[in-house]
Amino acid sequence: MPEDNVIYVGNKPVMSYVLAVVTQFNNGSEEVVIKARGRSISRAVDTAEVVRNKFMPNVEIRDIKISTEEIEGEGGQKANVSSIEIVLGLKR
């Protein structure tokens, strides 16, 4: 399952995503990817920073990518939304 180490950040409190990331690493993942769209992007950055600064100093940011996704609204109209992908990995 290649998507197994991906954490999608939404509207829950930051700490629930921090816990999810830390759990992934503790379960043996060598790399965890944090993804978010729209207004949740700030929360994704918070998640990465809290993991790194408060819980796992042995984790580093390997890559950060931003992009634009097209989403379909309720009425079928299309809108663009920005997204972010933060790749965290164990320091080698």
Place this chain on the structure above:
Amino acid sequence: MPEDNVIYVGNKPVMSYVLAVVTQFNNGSEEVVIKARGRSISRAVDTAEVVRNKFMPNVEIRDIKISTEEIEGEGGQKANVSSIEIVLGLKR
């Protein structure tokens, strides 16, 4: 003035920051840095994506950094806030 090509993203509409970035490039900057903190981070990502996708296809993302800054609240209490720095540059 080393900070001359920095655009700070706050609470205004995305298009006002897009315009600021495009103006910087049109004034001869080879590189423009977009900075934001806290909830404005999503807007900074939107700004970079709109510049790149709608206005300046010859601009690329050179680097993205995230970090944590300590800010002092009104009562003197300290809080951590995440920040982002997106470096845009003309494609070579």
